[in-house]
Amino acid sequence: MRTVLDFEKPIAELDANIEALKRITAEQGIDKSEEIAALERDRERLLREIFRKLTPWDRTLLARHPQRPYTLDYIRVIFDDFVELHGDRQFGDDGAVIGGMAWLNEKPVMVIGQQKGRDLKERQRRNFGMAKPEGYRKALRLMYLAEKFGRPVITFVDTPAADPGVESESRGISEAIARNLREMMMLKVPIVSVVIGEGGSGGALGIAVADRVLMQEYAIYSVIPPEGCAAILWRDPKRAPEAAEALKLTAQDALRFGVVDEVVAEPLGGAHRDPLAAAQMVKEALLKHLPPLQKLSVGKLRESRYERYRNLGVWTVAAE
Amino acid sequence: MQRGWFARHRRSEELNLDEMNDAWVKCNGCQQILFARDFERNLKVCPRCGHHHRLSARERIALLADEETFVERDAEVVSADPLGFPEYVDKLNRGKANSGLPEAIISGTCTLSGIPIVLAVQDFAFMGGSMGSAVGEKVVRAMEYALEQRLPIVICSTSGGARMQEGLLSLMQMAKTCAAAAKLHEAGVPYISVLTDPTMAGVLASYASVGDVVIAEPGALIGFAGQRVAQQAQVIKPPPNFQTAEFQLEHGMVDIVVPRKELKHTLSRVLRFFTGG
CATH class of the missing domain: 4.10.860 (DNA Excision Repair, Uvrb; Chain A)
Known part of the structure; x- marks a missing residue:
């Protein structure tokens, strides 16, 4: 359907x-x-x-569109010879996070991404794209592997949130995300992240600390889902469209705040109307942003990554 | 051990404490009526059931810093309203009135049992201790100062998480604070994270979890998602102590759970391991 x-x-x-x-x-x-x-x-x-x-709420629905291409759809088109690698070597293998070795135009890269499911069974296996601690730890393990062999890391972000359940809490979901934030900041190889659907809060950020963050035209990136925001603000999740407006969660907003470096255009009518063309556009953006990063020394790369995040935020100086 | 620490900071009393009058208070844990004087002398820990009530940032600084040694830094950094978010300015004003502070965190330098440190303390009465751009900036500046001076840093968290009203910019403070924590980590500057009631979501999933040593106060609510969300999400029933300091200790996420009256002493022992010898 x-x-x-x-x-x-x-x-x-x-x-x-x-x-x-x-x-x-x-x-x-x-x-x-x-x-x-x-x-x-x-x-x-x-x-x-x-x-x-389109309103911000329309864009939210597009970002969650069940026919929207997911990480594996992009991997199939953009990369060659993807070898998927499994497990965090500590607890298990999280179906919501996939990762592995691949080739981008004859150059080896480590690809990591959150993965949603198409049918009921796959949705359950992928936990609706909500990663557990072992998912973040698998991602980090693969990043270390990439670092060891000097391969850049490309991540695809598409999650409503990190898994909020009892199990995830027991295994330290907060610690897993926090550690990724810190370790990605120190990684000695380039990282490029692409927000391809839902950039759901800390769950998204846990694999999205990067030298370049790209975002598709109809993806969203938000600190809280509009429904949750409306529930808190007005005790009424039905006012989500208003909350989506207030949260400034569109790709254009993220660009304006310096959170993303480029908005990647989508085919007319959204990525789901032409997944192949959408993937080509993402591929071109990756090929534009990755090679200059690979020319930087490790020191310069990490210093500019630090500066990128150091400068994010808008505050003011108290008059006194 | 901290004589007069509360007397100096009466004004910023905790709000959810059901105060009967000046002489009596009701414990949020066991609901017993207590002598306010006993309660205050006991650092707002119920002498009967041990329930740890929240401290304001000023109260906690008085608890930890050696007398007259705290020098505030970066007090001028305060929140803006970059999104033009509904009711945010009102909430900021209310936060200022509730907490008596310009922002949800105070940072500065002091000595703790004679050891020079950088100390940053959040205040729950200011918009639930939530982290927006100003809080993130102050955490980062405190860490950068610790790095520059090679001083150990202690951060006491109490926060509902990232501040919704600054949207994506609040989310980015998670990465920004962890960026500064990464620099401390690489430079070998000790960072002690103290989790107090409550430490949740975007704060727990960023700088609060990457301390070299993570200490929690007894009974503190510490977790990722709100309890309701966590329970809806899965069939597994949460244990009775779900998302408490003791739960996090049991699951290996916290190094030590320390009663408030021992917090300063424990911190001094931990700090001495890194700085002494």
């Missing part, structure tokens, strides 16, 4: 009409090509119109 968001419905109707005309052409041999072309022009115009005025 394809999911159609409310604001996508006019497009879906046009798509159905175009399909019907194509069927008539095929079945009855009647030439409807002119009508089809006209409808397709309408469709594109409508898409442009709708996507020009």
